Amino acid sequence: MRSLPLATVCRPLVCRPLVILFxxxxxxxxxxxxxxxxxxxxxxVGARAFQxxxxxxxxxxxxxxxxxxxxxxxxxxxxxxxxxxxxxxxVDLLGDGRSQLDLRELAWTGLWNDWVVSAGFxxxxxxxxxxxxxxxxxxxRSPAGSLDGFEKLGQPMVGVRLDxxxxxxxxxxxxxxxxxxxxxxxxxxxxPLAVSDGATDYxxxxxxxxxxxxxxxxxxxxxxxxxVAHLAGTSREPTLQRGASDGGHExxxxxxxxxxxxxxxxQWTTGAWLWKAEAMTRTSTDGxxxxxxxxxxxxxxxxxxxxxxxxxxxxxxxxxxxxxNDAYIxxxxxFQDGQARVGFFVDTRSGNRILRASFQKxxxxxxxxxxxxRWHGGDSGAEPQCAPWQGSLLSFALVTYF
Amino acid sequence: MMFRRVTPRxxxxxxxxxxxxxxxxxxxxxxxxxxxxxxxSPENRGRDIALEADRRGSGYGDLxxxxxxxxxxxxxxxxxxxxxxxxxxxxxxxxxxxxxxxRPRDLSGTALLTHANPDGGDDQWLYLPALKxxxxxxxxxxxxxxxxxxxxxEDIGSQEVEKYRYRFHGEDTLDGEHSLVVERVPLDGxxxxxxxxxxxxxxxxxxxxxxxxxxxxxRLKTLRLHGYRLYVECLWRPDVMEMVxxxxxxxxxxxxxxxxxxxxxxxxxxxxxxxxxxx
Numbered sequence: 001m002r003s004l005p006l007a008t009v010c011r012p013l014v015c016r017p018l019v020i021l022f023x024x025x026x027x028x029x030x031x032x033x034x035x036x037x038x039x040x041x042x043x044x045v046g047a048r049a050f051q052x053x054x055x056x057x058x059x060x061x062x063x064x065x066x067x068x069x070x071x072x073x074x075x076x077x078x079x080x081x082x083x084x085x086x087x088x089x090x091v092d093l094l095g096d097g098r099s100q101l102d103l104r105e106l107a108w109t110g111l112w113n114d115w116v117v118s119a120g121f122x123x124x125x126x127x128x129x130x131x132x133x134x135x136x137x138x139x140x141r142s143p144a145g146s147l148d149g150f151e152k153l154g155q156p157m158v159g160v161r162l163d164x165x166x167x168x169x170x171x172x173x174x175x176x177x178x179x180x181x182x183x184x185x186x187x188x189x190x191x192p193l194a195v196s197d198g199a200t201d202y203x204x205x206x207x208x209x210x211x212x213x214x215x216x217x218x219x220x221x222x223x224x225x226x227x228v229a230h231l232a233g234t235s236r237e238p239t240l241q242r243g244a245s246d247g248g249h250e251x252x253x254x255x256x257x258x259x260x261x262x263x264x265x266x267q268w269t270t271g272a273w274l275w276k277a278e279a280m281t282r283t284s285t286d287g288x289x290x291x292x293x294x295x296x297x298x299x300x301x302x303x304x305x306x307x308x309x310x311x312x313x314x315x316x317x318x319x320x321x322x323x324x325n326d327a328y329i330x331x332x333x334x335f336q337d338g339q340a341r342v343g344f345f346v347d348t349r350s351g352n353r354i355l356r357a358s359f360q361k362x363x364x365x366x367x368x369x370x371x372x373x374r375w376h377g378g379d380s381g382a383e384p385q386c387a388p389w390q391g392s393l394l395s396f397a398l399v400t401y402f
Numbered sequence: 403m404m405f406r407r408v409t410p411r412x413x414x415x416x417x418x419x420x421x422x423x424x425x426x427x428x429x430x431x432x433x434x435x436x437x438x439x440x441x442x443s444p445e446n447r448g449r450d451i452a453l454e455a456d457r458r459g460s461g462y463g464d465l466x467x468x469x470x471x472x473x474x475x476x477x478x479x480x481x482x483x484x485x486x487x488x489x490x491x492x493x494x495x496x497x498x499x500x501x502x503x504x505r506p507r508d509l510s511g512t513a514l515l516t517h518a519n520p521d522g523g524d525d526q527w528l529y530l531p532a533l534k535x536x537x538x539x540x541x542x543x544x545x546x547x548x549x550x551x552x553x554x555x556e557d558i559g560s561q562e563v564e565k566y567r568y569r570f571h572g573e574d575t576l577d578g579e580h581s582l583v584v585e586r587v588p589l590d591g592x593x594x595x596x597x598x599x600x601x602x603x604x605x606x607x608x609x610x611x612x613x614x615x616x617x618x619x620x621r622l623k624t625l626r627l628h629g630y631r632l633y634v635e636c637l638w639r640p641d642v643m644e645m646v647x648x649x650x651x652x653x654x655x656x657x658x659x660x661x662x663x664x665x666x667x668x669x670x671x672x673x674x675x676x677x678x679x680x681x
Contacts, residue, residue: 040510082679109679114670116679125535161675168675220525220674225538269525272540299540301547336473336481336550360508365482368508401507 034076041070043400051392064093071105080111084120086154098183104154116161121154124172126216126229128267128276129293130307131328131343135263135278137231138214140178153178167219174212177234180254195252199243202234203257203285210234210258218265227265235259235284259283272299276309289314295328303334307343325349337362352378370397448568448584452600455607456563458636464490464667468659469501473551476651482506483549490667498672502680513680515672516541529677536677545594551654552623552645554594557614565589571599576610579603595622606630608638616649623647634663 044067068089075082086105092098107120127133139152159172182195204210212233219226238254245251263280279292295309306329313324330343338361345354358372372395439447471483484505490498496518503509511531518524524541544556566586574581581601588595596619601611608630616622629641643656670676 040507116675123534125533127535128538163670163673163675168673218674220538223525267538269538269540274538274540297540302539303550362506362508365505366507399508401510 034078035074036076036079037072037074039070039072041068041402043068043402044397046395046397048393048395062094063096063098065098066091066093069104082109083107084109096183100181100183102153104152106154114163116159116163118159118161119157121156122159123152123154126227126263126265128225128265128278129295129309130276130297130330131295131309131326131345132293132311133278134280134291134293134311134313135227135229135265137229137236137261137263137280138172138174140180140236142181153181167217170214170216172214174214174233175209177208177210177212177256179208179256180236180238182254193242193251195240195254196243196245199245199253200238201241201253201255203255204234208234223269225265225267225269227263229263229265231259231261231263233258235261235282257285273297274299286315291315291324305332307331338368347378350378352376366401368399368401370399371395372397442570444570445568447570448586449563451570451582451584451602451607452563452566452568452586455602455609458607463492463664464488466660466662466665466667470657470659471549471551472655472657474653474655488667488671490669490672498669500672500680511680513677515674515677517672527674527677529680534678536674544590544592551656552647552652553654553656556588556593556595557612557625557645566598573604574601576601576603579610580605581610606638608640621648633661637663 046063046065046067048063050061050063069086071084071086073082073084084105084107086103088100088102088104090098090100103121104123105121107118107122109116109118124138125133125136126138127136138157139155141150141152143150155174155178156176157172157174159170161168161170179200182197202208202210210233212231214229214231214233216227216229218228234256235258238256240252241255243251243253259282261280261282263278265278266276268275274297276296277292277294279290279294281288281290291311291313293309293311295307298306300306309328309330311324311326311328315324325348327346327348328343330341333340338359340357340359342357343355345352345356347353353376355375355377356373358370360368360370362368373393374395375392439450442450466486466488469485469487471485473481473483482505483503486502486504488500488502499514499516499518501514501516503512511529513529513531515527515529516524517526526539526541528537528539529535530537545554547553548555548558566588569585569587571583571585574583580603582604584600584602585597586600587597594617595614596617597615599613599615600609602608603610609627611627612625613621614623614625624646626644626646627640627642628644630638631641633639639658639661641658643658644653645655646653
């Protein structure tokens with residue numbers, strides 16, 4: 001067996017963030033007395049049963065898996081330097097190919113006066129609304145069996161952040177792209193064709209090594225929170241194009257185009273009422289399009305929140321999301337030993353309806369039990385791309401905290 | 403000894419857990435203070451006692467502590483919450499408080515940041531570590547329950563002298579300590595109380611007990627403060643605060659540990675952007 005040269009295993013662009021990380025780490029003085037480490041984690045046994053087991057695409061009717069989510073933080077130099085490590089392991093106990101080992105976070109962060117510098121794999125959240133977040137574009141998100149159907153993959157990046165009286169500015173360089181994963185049910189649309197699990201097309205000749213960048217400004221003006229952000233680079237959301245496998249079978253091939261996404265967020269918090277809106281516009285090969293979500297939250301004490309929102313997408317039913325003309329109402333109830341959530345979506349064009357409900361209860365100090373249900377009504381074929389997030393299901397998870 | 407700012411602040415600030423119930427100084431000049439003048443009118447004497455207690459709560463800059471909250475229902479079933487608290491006092495924009503939860507474990511790492519605005523209304527942000535999400539939330543009204551406990555936000559909020567009308571109620575002996583009892587009536591209509599009776603010990607002006615009366619005038623809750631210890635030479639802090647609700651039979655115990663003062667916290671440690679770095 002021939003040995004692989006390091007350059008093949010670890011391509012320069014892939015390794016760039018890690019190299020930068022270690023170069024920076026090498027510059028640091030680590031005082032042995034000041035290092036503080038802490039860790040915690042979760043072990044999850046999750047089971048899901050789907051009602052549409054007999055549908056096209058050979059979807060499995062059940063999922064059963066084990067997830068391990070440890071998380072460690074190491075601090076030194078009086079807390080001005082830290083390393084965060086959060087691997088993720090999923091073992092698919094039914095063998096449908098959904099097993100996964102991922103780095104959700106492996107990031108170094110350093111503070112110098114007003115500056116915060118970070119490098120490594122990170123998760124970032126942008127957005128203000130409840131039902132969906134159209135401006136949350138930094139991390140790749142893969143359809144997963146959970147109720148809201150997303151899990152984020154760690155994004156390699158080098159970031160700089162400056163907190164000033166006029167706002168918080170973040171600048172990120174994103175040297176390596178992560179593809180959406182289509183394993184298991186995520187790969188089966190309301191279509192007889194499967195999604196290719198190997199072939200992928202990119203608009204950029206650099207493929208996944210295209211260096212993306214993003215910038216975001218956010219600020220609080222009294223009761224109003226504002227943010228504006230821009231991402232230039234490879235679209236996190238693929239379009240699916242018909243293609244053929246090596247064996248000549250027709251299938252869907254994910255295509256990632258280059259795009260410019262500009263987003264804005266607004267929230268006005270006035271007493272118990274919270275008015276929220278977020279919107280984005282992006283370029284695409286089919287021309288510029290936009291999407292937005294807006295609505296309000298009403299807080300009853302700090303235990304009950306009621307939500308009403310509306311989502312728009314100018315692509316209409318071509319959108320890769322089911323939130324193209326959807327009204328949403330929802331509620332979240334916190335109680336002493338857990339919480340309950342319910343949400344109802346109506347697509348005002350297709351008439352599709354989705355009801356989601358979940359209930360989480362603490363069992364002693366180390367366990368929680370999560371019960372979830374999703375009901376989908378209407379014509380599923382109207383939104384073929386949205387299949388992974390539709391379909392009725394029941395889910396149960398037992399979470400152990402350590 | 404430094405004087406504490408006395409700014410009018412109509413809205414509650416959770417901040418406060420720190421300023422908690424008028425921390426009192428260990429000044430030896432107790433007997434010479436106007437609060438001890440028996441010839442004053444009950445209104446003036448009550449107000450003087452409150453001012454003296456407030457005066458002795460010094461500007462400590464910042465503090466860190468661990469806090470354990472035990473919630474008990476009328477059957478004696480217990481639930482425990484553990485958190486770390488950091489407070490920065492007296493910035494230009496008002497006090498800053500950061501609470502980070504350790505227990506229950508499913509909330510571990512969840513953080514609540516509060517900016518108390520001098521002109522009323524707090525700003526609050528919640529950090530959800532699983533989503534890496536910072537969420538601006540509606541600040542709870544002052545009469546609302548603090549995290550499902552028997553403490554209302556106004557009970558743990560900064561107890562500014564201007565927020566009440568006072569009247570000296572009498573002298574009493576509580577747990578062997580000679581106490582001055584002052585009745586105070588909240589001026590803000592949003593308060594959940596018609597009046598409160600506050601027991602101050604007559605030497606150091608530490609709050610030993612508070613009785614809360616509901617809007618109908620019925621006795622609602624009693625707060626006892628135990629285990630006072632002296633920190634940084636002039637700050638008295640209780641280790642244990644016990645609130646009993648007489649109407650529901652529920653109670654909440656707050657236990658403070660590992661107090662540290664002047665730890666070098668700065669405003670930037672309490673900015674919205676710092677929430678993602680909280681562990």
